[in-house]
Amino acid sequence: MTLEIAAFWAFAVVLAGAGLAVVLSKNLFHSVLWLALALVSTAGVFLTLDAEFLAAVQVLLYAGGVVTVVVFAIVVTERLVGERLSHTSRRVAAGAIVSAALLVFLVRAVSSARIDMPKPALTADLTRQIGMSLLTRFALPFELLAVLLLVGLLAASYFARPEE
Amino acid sequence: MGLSAYLTLAAVVFCIGLFGTMTRRNTVGILLGIELMLNAVNINFVAFSRFSGTEIGMVFTLFAICITVAEVALGLAIVILLFRTRRSATADHIDWLRG
Numbered sequence: 001m002t003l004e005i006a007a008f009w010a011f012a013v014v015l016a017g018a019g020l021a022v023v024l025s026k027n028l029f030h031s032v033l034w035l036a037l038a039l040v041s042t043a044g045v046f047l048t049l050d051a052e053f054l055a056a057v058q059v060l061l062y063a064g065g066v067v068t069v070v071v072f073a074i075v076v077t078e079r080l081v082g083e084r085l086s087h088t089s090r091r092v093a094a095g096a097i098v099s100a101a102l103l104v105f106l107v108r109a110v111s112s113a114r115i116d117m118p119k120p121a122l123t124a125d126l127t128r129q130i131g132m133s134l135l136t137r138f139a140l141p142f143e144l145l146a147v148l149l150l151v152g153l154l155a156a157s158y159f160a161r162p163e164e
Numbered sequence: 165m166g167l168s169a170y171l172t173l174a175a176v177v178f179c180i181g182l183f184g185t186m187t188r189r190n191t192v193g194i195l196l197g198i199e200l201m202l203n204a205v206n207i208n209f210v211a212f213s214r215f216s217g218t219e220i221g222m223v224f225t226l227f228a229i230c231i232t233v234a235e236v237a238l239g240l241a242i243v244i245l246l247f248r249t250r251r252s253a254t255a256d257h258i259d260w261l262r263g
Binding site: 004005008012015016019020022023028031032035038039042045046048049050051053054057058061062065066069070072073074076077087088089090091092094095096098099100102103106107110111113115116117118119120123126129130133134138141145148149152153155156157159160 | 165166167168169170171172173175176177178179180181182183184186187188189190192193195196197199200203206207210211213214215216217219220222223225226227229230231232233234235236237238240241242243244245247253
């Protein structure tokens with residue numbers, strides 16, 4: 001139990017710190033690498049919630065796929081213009097005020113709601129349950145997701161086609 | 165850890181992502197902020213799912229992750245297209261639709 005709490009706090013601190021580094025870093029490339037750290041620590045948070053399958057998907061798809069694609073896009077665009085991408089921020093004070101206000105609102109809403117129930121004991125293998133409901137109750141959304149990925153693939157290759 | 169600890173962590177990450185989305189000039193930077201916000205929502209889904217004892221929230225997170233990956237691929241394709249036509253990735257320069 002104490003190990004779980006320590007792991008949660010470690011992952012939470014790394015996640016919040018890496019998130020801040022993503023939005024504050026002056027270098028776009030560093031931002032992407034901090035995002036990779038944030039996504040991996042989110043996988044750690046999923047592990048403390050006994051969602052091993054989701055943690056693996058998070059690392060493979062998000063940290064592996066998304067970060068690779070973003071780095072690839074940065075390299076391609078920097079070669080297109082032949083200079084480094086500028087990565088500055090504007091209206092930092094206004095943005096900080098709005099996000100801090102939203103944070104205060106959300107934290108007050110969370111703390112005033114009486115939801116602090118204990119974590120129920122696991123009755124069955126969660127990965128097995130996810131697989132079962134994915135192919136029974138959620139079979140239609142699952143197939144639609146396949147169509148969406150295909151359309152996204154086609155659209156991305158259409159957008160990025162060579163110039164005529 | 166209680167449910168509210170996870171919700172608070174997700175709120176913190178969401179607000180950081182919102183800050184990044186509002187303040188970044190670069191379109192790729194804005195996309196990174198959106199990624200952080202989606203990530204925070206996924207934490208909420210998984211936490212609620214685990215604490216309510218059903219797997220449905222985790223199935224939804226799986227869908228959300230896949231859709232996010234498609235969104236990032238499309239967003240970056242649009243960024244590369246913008247680079248070809250405007251030689252710029254700054255969101256303020258994308259104003260073709262201004263009347």
